[in-house]
Amino acid sequence: MTRTSCEELADRIVDYVDAELPADEARIVARHLSECPRCRQTANNLERSLRLAKVIWDDNLADMTAIRNDAVGAGPRACPSSEGNHGVGFPNAILSRLGSRLPLRRPYGRTTKLSRRISFYALAAAATVLLATGSSLLLFLHRAPQPPTLTFEEVQRQVARAGTAAQLLAATRIIAQCEGTGSIVKQQYRYILREYADTPAAASIRGNHDLKLGGTQDD
């Protein structure tokens, strides 16, 4: 077996590192590399420089992928790449945006100090408006008429009054069926209207009789 020189293998080392050599040639190169530190160093540099270049490319791509994540959707792989998630689909929104050139100019470009400052002021203004609106709303709610809060005792009292008024009304209507009791009946109605004005009995009297409340209990 003849000893292979470095010059003879110079071109094939790249193909070897890229695994594009036929098996028999790859064996020859591998044997040479195991014996020649200089070519081994070259192969190391070839491999390592490519990996570093991929780091730089990935860094560049990751930058824009991170920024554009909001605009891309799931879709077919776009590039015949073996690497993870770079083959994302295309944004449907692009179709509608293609016609207008200006809005697409640097839509996610670098953030300048000025734009950061503008964003800060916009945020501060929005917070102020929100605070003012919230305060006004709280004040309005605080001043709005509150519905009365009923206690159990108040309910009991109203029920008792309504019951008494109903009993008085029923009795008065029985008396009204007798002759010569007109004045007494009217007097009784007025009494109910005066003393139990907020009850259903009083409402019933008001609906059925045209009575004037101006008179005294003695009328």
Place this chain on the structure above:
Amino acid sequence: MEWEGMCTVQDRNRDFGGDAGPMGRRTQETPLLNVFLRQRECLKRIAAGMGMDSANVEDVLQDVSIQVLKYTGRFEQEGMMMRWLIRTTVNHCLTEHRRRFRRKASRILRRRPDLGQVMGDEGETVVRAGLSEELEAVRQALIELDPSLLLIVVLRYFCDFDSKAIGEIVEMNASTVRARLREARMILAGTLAQRGIEP
């Protein structure tokens, strides 16, 4: 070191366009705009590999989209459309933006605290300083690399096109593409060697 197991990049020998089918297939129902939208991420990847930052990539793709609208109906085959799209994208990358790979190695390292482990390095400060130096050297090499070589390297190693597909894009035969790839790879590797950086 086991040299036979070191080969990391496989020759996938796929047609670009993924599931779009062979490059020469007639796809009259697939207009240029649809191909552009479908392959937008691929074009973005190429532009990123060419050194554009995110804002510049948006500019480039916007310019390409205008060209797409202008030339809709000009191509009938999807392979031709894709080749045209890549060439147009690359041309915009080259003509409109001269500054490439703006983020320096130190900033990349800050964003990638795990890089030492990823690269298989051990240790802390000393290794990290060496890694930063290496990264910066490769970054400079990518900046200074001839654009025609950079494009081929990006298409091959960052976008995983095979030599035949690259040849169709840049209108070279596959063996010329391989020769250019070797040249570019040796330049990048030589950058580490010239600076006395020992991996």
